[in-house]
Amino acid sequence: MKNSKSFILIGFLSIGLTQSCQQVTYNDNPELNTYTDLQAGKPYTLNLKNKNTVRMNFTNLTKDSLIGNHKNKRISVAKKDLASSRNIQKNRLITTASVIGAAGVAALIISSSKADK
Numbered sequence: 001m002k003n004s005k006s007f008i009l010i011g012f013l014s015i016g017l018t019q020s021c022q023q024v025t026y027n028d029n030p031e032l033n034t035y036t037d038l039q040a041g042k043p044y045t046l047n048l049k050n051k052n053t054v055r056m057n058f059t060n061l062t063k064d065s066l067i068g069n070h071k072n073k074r075i076s077v078a079k080k081d082l083a084s085s086r087n088i089q090k091n092r093l094i095t096t097a098s099v100i101g102a103a104g105v106a107a108l109i110i111s112s113s114k115a116d117k
Contacts, residue, residue, distance in 0.1 A: 023047075023084050023085070023086045024037045024084060024085050024086070025083065025084045026079075026082050026083060026084060026085075030064070030079035030080050030082075033079070035061055035066070035079075037085070037087075038058050038061065038066070038085065039058070039087075040058060040059055040060060041057065041058070041059070042057070042058055042087055042088075042089055043055065043056070043057050043058075043087070043088040043089060044056060044057075044058050044068070044085050044086065044087055044088060045085070045086045045088055046066070046077055046082060046084075046085050047082075047083045047084045047085070047086075048077070048081045048082060048083055049081055049082070049083045050081070054070070054075070054077055055070055055088070056068030056069060056070045056075055056077075057069045057070070062076075064078060064079055064080075065077060065078050065079055066079065066082065
C-alpha cells in the first residue's frame with residue numbers, strides 16, 4: 001500500500017511538471033525574441049507584463065505586435081507588453097493524456113494490490 005501511494009504521488013508530480021513546461025517566456029527586449037513558437041491558427045493564452053491575460057487565435061506577426069482573433073473580433077497585442085505565451089491545444093492534449101495515464105497506473109496498482117491478498 002505504501003508503494004501505491006508513492007506511485008500516485010509521482011504521477012501527480014509528473015503531470016504538474018509537464019504542464020509547467022508548456023509556457024514560453026519572452027525577453028524584455030522584443031528585438032531579442034524570435035516568436036518562432038507561435039503558429040498561425042492555434043489558440044494561445046498570452047500573459048502580459050501588466051498581469052492581464054489575453055486569449056486569442058494567433059493569425060500573424062507584424063513588426064511590433066501579435067495579431068489574432070477572439071470571439072470574432074480582431075485584436076492585437078504589442079510585443080513589448082508580452083511576458084509569456086501558452087498554447088491552449090497542447091495543454092489540453094497533455095492534460096488528457098496525463099489523466100488517462102494516471103488512471104491506467106492507478107488501475108494497475110489496485111489490481112496488483114488485490115492480487116497480493
